Amino acid sequence: MSLLELDDVSVTYRIAAGEVPAVRGVSLTLDSGAALGVAGESGSGKSTLAMALLRLLPRDARVDGRILLGGEDIAAMTWGRLRAVRWAEASIVFQGAQHGLNPVRRIGDQIAEPLLVHGLAKPEGARKRVTELLEQVGLPAWRARSYPHELSGGQRQRVMIAMALACSPRLIIADEPTTALDVMVQAQVLTLIKELVAEHGISLIMISHDLSVLADVCDQLAVMYAGRVVEHGPSAQVFHDPRHPYAKALAAAFPTVGDPASRMAPQGLGGDPPDPMQLPTGCAFHPRCPVALPECASTDVELWPAGPGRVAACVHVRAKEEAS
Numbered sequence: 001m002s003l004l005e006l007d008d009v010s011v012t013y014r015i016a017a018g019e020v021p022a023v024r025g026v027s028l029t030l031d032s033g034a035a036l037g038v039a040g041e042s043g044s045g046k047s048t049l050a051m052a053l054l055r056l057l058p059r060d061a062r063v064d065g066r067i068l069l070g071g072e073d074i075a076a077m078t079w080g081r082l083r084a085v086r087w088a089e090a091s092i093v094f095q096g097a098q099h100g101l102n103p104v105r106r107i108g109d110q111i112a113e114p115l116l117v118h119g120l121a122k123p124e125g126a127r128k129r130v131t132e133l134l135e136q137v138g139l140p141a142w143r144a145r146s147y148p149h150e151l152s153g154g155q156r157q158r159v160m161i162a163m164a165l166a167c168s169p170r171l172i173i174a175d176e177p178t179t180a181l182d183v184m185v186q187a188q189v190l191t192l193i194k195e196l197v198a199e200h201g202i203s204l205i206m207i208s209h210d211l212s213v214l215a216d217v218c219d220q221l222a223v224m225y226a227g228r229v230v231e232h233g234p235s236a237q238v239f240h241d242p243r244h245p246y247a248k249a250l251a252a253a254f255p256t257v258g259d260p261a262s263r264m265a266p267q268g269l270g271g272d273p274p275d276p277m278q279l280p281t282g283c284a285f286h287p288r289c290p291v292a293l294p295e296c297a298s299t300d301v302e303l304w305p306a307g308p309g310r311v312a313a314c315v316h317v318r319a320k321e322e323a324s
């Protein structure tokens, strides 16, 4: 059984001006111990999808479709069950989350908090676990007594990872965990995440706009555009031989891990991602697509097989598949 199953998941925000279809019909699965990368430009719906996984969305968001964690329907969980699931079974590390550390509490107390709140340890046991966790994320035990302002950005992000690991979850969702860090520290934190996931058999969903970072850490990659998954498959293939024109542009924009150019827009693409409230007709990517055909303005192609274990939503992929 898959650890996580998303079946036709859509998320719509209701705002004064109307409805914002932020995520549209996403179906994905994640096996135990596997790492899935979700890539896409700003506004493609990555964070919305991540928050939907643990029901962390604001009240004005409507979720359609089904999200199963360990076979359990997230939507059907009581608040009590949901609280137990967060941290203990699945935890999330947000972009720039290190800024969310409480400035007036010692690091050790903050790492211990989820353990105490979930009743997983008594104070003495929690202190031992904090030492263990700090070592796992490459920080000396004495750092437990430090305050957040006494640490660097990279060290604070390590603390956030220690907090995410505290209750030994089966799944960690990391939303742009290294974006706020400089290139060297980014590489160190990525190596840490990779090692921890492999050592502890934790499943990972990592979100980034940088395909090279995801390809380095994850086995599978899903590329999102305007709320939809437009390509999905094994990382190496999606990164080195993308099939969807948008995935191609994204891969070309991030040729190597940690490249400073990783703040660039996808290469060769003009324009910006569409406003979800004014999505183009047909394929949402067609106005920016270098190989669009006239039918792309009216037809939104489903995901088609694009090689072993791979799918892509593009007329060209469909044409190739139909011809084979």
Ligand SMILES: Nc1ncnc2c1ncn2[C@@H]1O[C@H](COP(=O)(O)OP(=O)(O)OP(=O)(O)O)[C@@H](O)[C@H]1O
Pocket: 013, 014, 015, 020, 022, 040, 041, 042, 043, 044, 045, 046, 047, 048, 049, 058, 209, 275, 276
């Ligand atoms: N609370 C909200 N209310 C209304 N619209 C929202 C809300 N949060 C996000 N959106 C919209 O949903 C769409 C997807 O946003 P989301 O933050 O999920 O994208 P993203 O790919 O994670 O982007 P980024 O990389 O910039 O975080 C965007 O158009 C955004 O404006």
